[in-house]
Amino acid sequence: MKNEIMHEEGIVLTDAQKKSQRARNIAIGLVLGGLVVLFYVATVIKFGPAILERAM
Amino acid sequence: MATLENEAIAAHGVRISNATPSDYFALLKPRVMSLVVFTALVGLVVSPGDINPFIGFVAILCITVGAGASGALNMWYDADIDKIMSRTSRRPIPAGRITRNEALGFGITLSFMSVMVMGILVNWFSAAFLAFTILYYAIFYTMWLKRSTPQNIVIGGAAGAFPPMIGWAAVTGNISIESIALFAIIFLWTPPHFWALALYKKGDYGAAGIPMMPNIKGERVTKNLILGYAILTAIAGVVPWAIGFASIGYGVVAGLLGAVFIKYSYDVWMMPSNSETNVPAKKMFGFSILYLFLVFSALLVEAIIARVVAL
Numbered sequence: 001m002k003n004e005i006m007h008e009e010g011i012v013l014t015d016a017q018k019k020s021q022r023a024r025n026i027a028i029g030l031v032l033g034g035l036v037v038l039f040y041v042a043t044v045i046k047f048g049p050a051i052l053e054r055a056m
Numbered sequence: 057m058a059t060l061e062n063e064a065i066a067a068h069g070v071r072i073s074n075a076t077p078s079d080y081f082a083l084l085k086p087r088v089m090s091l092v093v094f095t096a097l098v099g100l101v102v103s104p105g106d107i108n109p110f111i112g113f114v115a116i117l118c119i120t121v122g123a124g125a126s127g128a129l130n131m132w133y134d135a136d137i138d139k140i141m142s143r144t145s146r147r148p149i150p151a152g153r154i155t156r157n158e159a160l161g162f163g164i165t166l167s168f169m170s171v172m173v174m175g176i177l178v179n180w181f182s183a184a185f186l187a188f189t190i191l192y193y194a195i196f197y198t199m200w201l202k203r204s205t206p207q208n209i210v211i212g213g214a215a216g217a218f219p220p221m222i223g224w225a226a227v228t229g230n231i232s233i234e235s236i237a238l239f240a241i242i243f244l245w246t247p248p249h250f251w252a253l254a255l256y257k258k259g260d261y262g263a264a265g266i267p268m269m270p271n272i273k274g275e276r277v278t279k280n281l282i283l284g285y286a287i288l289t290a291i292a293g294v295v296p297w298a299i300g301f302a303s304i305g306y307g308v309v310a311g312l313l314g315a316v317f318i319k320y321s322y323d324v325w326m327m328p329s330n331s332e333t334n335v336p337a338k339k340m341f342g343f344s345i346l347y348l349f350l351v352f353s354a355l356l357v358e359a360i361i362a363r364v365v366a367l
Contacts, residue, residue: 017073017074020075023076024075027077027080038114038117042114045111
């Protein structure tokens with residue numbers, strides 16, 4: 001029963017698990033940031049610089 | 057204590073991953089990916105037409121990620137045989153650093169994202185072509201051909217030959233005789249490249265039950281086929297010049313490289329049966345990689361010079 005091992009204080013990770021989890025989180029963050037930049041630049045290229053000049 | 061130790065967690069079927077980003081990167085088969093990046097780039101640069109450099113970069117990125125996704129799906133399916141073979145036993149799944157399901161999820165996610173981004177930002181023809189290539193490698197080759205016929209890498213090799221066609225399609229939105237010529241070079245090059253490896257890894261493939269040519273048809277037949285395919289590869293190498301797509305300079309370089317490739321395959325053909333060292337096969341395997349790199353480099357350099365001169 002998985003629920004039985006989920007106590008209030010949660011699962012305690014070993015140092016190695018914490019380190020690898022942190023590294024994975026950073027990698028996912030970098031990939032997502034890269035995708036934001038990629039779509040931003042590609043949008044400007046596809047629509048032209050005028051997309052930045054629309055009236056507010 | 058209100059928490060349980062990791063052993064107890066594992067005993068209850070909950071697995072806390074120790075995988076690092078580099079383990080996930082290894083799932084993408086980086087060495088195969090580097091060949092894909094290069095050949096796709098050549099296909100993109102030598103195509104007739106213009107593409108915004110950033111969109112071109114996105115196209116290469118999508119092809120690269122799609123190829124990596126195919127590699128992850130291949131490792132997901134082949135985990136059982138990967139742990140048997142010395143060449144593949146240190147991969148993340150057999151080594152226990154990543155589970156099969158994690159690799160499957162990773163491969164599907166990257167496949168979907170690479171195809172969608174390619175479609176939205178480049179064009180939908182090249183996106184469909186990329187999707188077809190991923191399915192061809194992951195399903196047709198990995199799940200069926202690889203374990204069922206000694207012609208596995210002949211037919212499956214098409215998946216590795218499509219990237220320059222996808223790069224070409226990213227610019228033009230179509231397929232042409234020139235892009236098929238690029239495909240033919242890699243398609244015909246793949247069997248002698250892998251059979252040279254299979255000659256000195258015969259024991260590994262036999263243990264894993266993969267029907268590679270040397271295991272099923274024997275060394276003599278394999279050596280005959282290596283020589284035959286090497287000759288066809290050398291001919292395919294000069295086709296871009298023959299159809300007027302590349303200059304005579306390229307034709308000479310490709311012709312000379314093809315002659316050396318045939319020489320190496322001839323040395324394999326002359327190699328005694330059941331050789332302990334398999335030196336000619338190892339040399340040919342090494343040169344085959346150099347051959348493909350140099351032939352495509354020659355095309356790339358020529359295309360870049362032509363574009364610079366046209367400015």
